[in-house]
Amino acid sequence: MTDRDFLAMEDWSPEEIGALLDLAARVKRGEVSGGLEKKVLAMVFMDPSLRTRSSFETGMFLHGGHAAVLEPGKGSWALETEEGAVMDGTAVEHIAEAARVLARYADALAVRAFPRGTDWAQEREDRVVRDFARYADKPVINLESSRRHPCQGLADAMTLREKLGETRGKRFVLSWAWHPKPLPTAVPASAAIAAAMLGMDIVIARPEGYDLDPDDTALIRQIARQNGGMFQLSGDCDDALVGADAVYVKSWGSLEHFGRPDDEAELRRGLRDWRLTVPRLRNTRGGKGVVMHCLPVRRNVEIDDAVLDGPNSAVVDEAENRLHAQRALLLELIGTRTTR
C-alpha cells in the first residue's frame, strides 16, 4: 500500500506515466480483472460532475471495489483551510479533520475543488487538494483543482497514443476557443503537459490576453524539451493548425481578469471566430488531425457539428478513456496484486 498521490501528471516521471498508460491499454482490452476487492474510494465533490463521478464509480465497481460519493452541500460546505484559524465563522469543519477521518474509512481519497474566488494568486495554490493530500495518509487523487485535471490529462495521453501510435515529434495544437463565459485553465494546462510528456511538439494558439499561468507555460515548455519536443506560442488559430497531428480545442478565461467576468467581456468580444470548423480542419496533417475536447463541448460555438460528428473527432473515445485510465490509476495506487 502506498501513500502516493496523483495531484498532477508532472509529479510522476514520464516512465511512470508510460507504464500507467500501458496498464490502461490492457485494462481497456479486458485483460485485467479484479484487484480492488474490499477497496473503497471516497470521492469528495466540492463542485458538480457527471463524467468524473460515473467513470470512477464504474471503474471501482468493475474491479470489485466501491466509490462512496460525497457532495458537501453542493458547494456550500465551507471547509476551513487556514492553519490556526479561530473557526467562529461559517466554516463548520477544518480540512484537517475531514481528510484524516475519510482516510480512516477509505483506501484512497479523490477531491474536486474548482477555483471560486477572485484572487488567482491564491487560487493557483490548489490549497484544498494539496491540504487533503497533506493531512490524509492515504493516496489522494485530484479530480480537478484550480490548476490541474490530471485524470483528464491521463485520458488525453492515452487517446493520443491510441490515435497516433508513436507520439514523439508529432504536432499537438492546443487551440483556444470562444465560449460565453470564462472557464478554468486546469484542463488546457493538463492536456499540454500530457502531450509534452509524450514527446510531442506543443503549440498553444490563443488570442492576446489569454496566456496560461506563466509558471504553467514555462513548465509545459520545459517538459516538452526534456522529452525531445518543441514548444511554440501562436496568436493565429489558422496558422497554428497547419500540419497538426492533434487539435485540442478548449476555452479558458483570461487570468488577467480572473474573477471579473464583466471586465473580460470586452476582451472576449470579437473572438467568436476562434472555433474549429471543417475548413480549418483541412489544414491539419493530411486533413486527418485528431480532434480532442474534454467535454462538455458547446456545439457550433467551440467546435462545429460537422467536425464533432465527422471522422476526425476523438471526443467520445477520449471520454471513454477516462474510465480505463482511471482504472489503471486505481490499480496502481491501491490495487491488491501486481497487474503489470
Next chain:
Amino acid sequence: MTDRDFLAMEDWSPEEIGALLDLAARVKRGEVSGGLEKKVLAMVFMDPSLRTRSSFETGMFLHGGHAAVLEPGKGSWALETEEGAVMDGTAVEHIAEAARVLARYADALAVRAFPRGTDWAQEREDRVVRDFARYADKPVINLESSRRHPCQGLADAMTLREKLGETRGKRFVLSWAWHPKPLPTAVPASAAIAAAMLGMDIVIARPEGYDLDPDDTALIRQIARQNGGMFQLSGDCDDALVGADAVYVKSWGSLEHFGRPDDEAELRRGLRDWRLTVPRLRNTRGGKGVVMHCLPVRRNVEIDDAVLDGPNSAVVDEAENRLHAQRALLLELIGTRTTR
C-alpha cells in the same frame, strides 16, 4: 447484448410483456440469482425520485451489478436537445455527447425527464428519453417521461396478474382523483395500456376537461380491443366502479390547460369529491375490487385512510413489484445468461 430500449410498454408485444412478467414472478419467488455481474446501469434523473431510484439500485445490486446515479444539477442542468443548435446560451452539454459517453461507461442507460414547459404539443414528443435512445448504442430505459412510465406499467401489470389471476375480461377502472395541483399523465396512460395489454375491459372515469391525450386514449382503446377487451369512458366516478375488479386511482392535470395551473384551478374547483372512499369501494365486484395507486398518494385527498389501510389496498405490493419487474427487465436487456 441488445440495443433494445424500454421506452413504452406498447413498443413490446403482449407476448414479450407476458414473458417478462413470468420472469418477474420467478424473480420475486427467489428463483433467479445473479446475471448482472460486472454490469452497470447509468441512471440519469432530471427530476427527483425515491422509489424508482432505490428499487433500481437495489435490483442491480441483488444480481451482482451496480447502478450509478446521476442527478444533473437537480433539474437545472440545461441539456441541449436541438440538432444544429449554436450553444451560446445556458445549455452546457448536448444530449448527443451525454448519451454517447454514458453508453461507453454503462451497459444500459435509464432516464427520467418530466414535462416542464408550457407547450404540450412539444412535451408530448418525449424528446429527452427518445434522444437518449437515439444517440446511445445501449438499451435505454424510460424512468418516466412526459408521456410514459413503463416501469410503473410493468409493476401494475404484475400486480394485476398476482391479485386477479386470469385478467382477461376483468374490469379495470382508471379513476381520476382530485389533487391540489395538476400532475402529469404518464402514469395513468401507462397503467391503462398495461391493463389493456392484459386483455382487461378498460374504463376511464374522469371529469369533463380531463381526457388523456387523444392519441393515448385512442391507443388504449386499440390495445384493449386487440387483446379482447372493451373500452369505455365515464364521467361518473360512482357508476364507473360498479363491478370493478381493479380500481386504479390517480390524479392528473387537464391537458387543455397544460402549463397554466391558475387557469385550471377554476375547472378543478368542485371536484374534491373525486376520491376513493369505503362506500364507493363497496360498489366494486363483491366489494373486493383491488385498489391500486403508483404512490406517493395524498391520503384522504385521493384515497381515504380506511381504504388505504384496508384489505383491498394493493398499493404497497404494487410498489414492491417495481423492484421485481425491473429486475426482470434488466435481466432481459443486459443479463449475462438465459434466465427464462
Next chain:
Amino acid sequence: MTDRDFLAMEDWSPEEIGALLDLAARVKRGEVSGGLEKKVLAMVFMDPSLRTRSSFETGMFLHGGHAAVLEPGKGSWALETEEGAVMDGTAVEHIAEAARVLARYADALAVRAFPRGTDWAQEREDRVVRDFARYADKPVINLESSRRHPCQGLADAMTLREKLGETRGKRFVLSWAWHPKPLPTAVPASAAIAAAMLGMDIVIARPEGYDLDPDDTALIRQIARQNGGMFQLSGDCDDALVGADAVYVKSWGSLEHFGRPDDEAELRRGLRDWRLTVPRLRNTRGGKGVVMHCLPVRRNVEIDDAVLDGPNSAVVDEAENRLHAQRALLLELIGTRTTR
C-alpha cells in the same frame, strides 16, 4: 431476521451493548468478514451527512452488502406524519407509505431527521424516526434524531473502552463549549448515556441555562447509578475537569430558548471561555485525560489546535470507530450468520 430497532442505546441492555462492542472490536481487528451479502440498507437523510453516510456505505460494502442513499429533496421533502391528515397541503407522501415501501426493498432502514421546528415539546417526541420504526417491519436505525444519536454513542463507548480499558468508576466529563450557533442535544445526551452504560462516573459541566432535557438528565443519572457510577452536575468547566479520565467536549443550544436563536444570543454572550485548552487539560487525571468530540469541531472555538493535534486527542479514532461499531450493529441486526 429481526425487526429490532436501534433508536436509542438505552433501548438495549448494557449486556447487549457490551456484546455489540465486543463484536465491533473483532470487526476492527479484521476478524469478521462477510455476513451482509445480498443485504440492502436504505438510508434516508432528511439532513446532510458526511461521516454517517460514508461510514455506513463503507461498512455495508465491506461485508458484501449495499447502502442505497436517499436524500429527500435536501430537507424540503414534506413528509406527512399526522395520522388521519387530509393531505391537501405541501406534503406529498405520508410516512406510512414511505416506510412500508422501503421496508419491501431493503433489509433495514436508517433515518436521519434533525429537529427543525420551534417547539421542543413536539421535537422531543422524535416522531420521524419513531414512525419509521412503527410502520416498517424491518429494523430501523436512528442516524440522529432530535433526541438521540445512538450510532455516535456506540462509537463513543467503543473509544472509551479502547482508551481506558476498564471503564467502571472512571470519570467522564461532558463539557459544554461555546459555538456561534445553538446545536442539537442529541449527541451530548447520547454520549453521556453511553458512558453511563459503561459504569463511568458522569459529570456534566455546563453554564446556567444549558441543561439537557430534564428527562434526559434524569435518565443519565439513573443509568449511571444502575451501572455503579455516580452522577454530578457542574457549573464550572475548570473544576469539572479535575481528575477526568475522559473529556467529551460538545456545544449545544439552550432548550429554554429552543428555536429562538436571537433570544439565546444574550445568554451565550460571555461564554466563549468555555473551550478546551492545554492548561485546562493539565487538570485531567495525570494530564492524560482522553479528549473526545463527535466532529465536526470548530478549532480554537470549541477545542484549541494544540489539544486537537496533541497526544490526548482521540477524535479521529472516535470517528473511525463509527465505521466499526456500525459494522457490528449491521451484522447483529441483519447479518446472515452468527458472528459472535
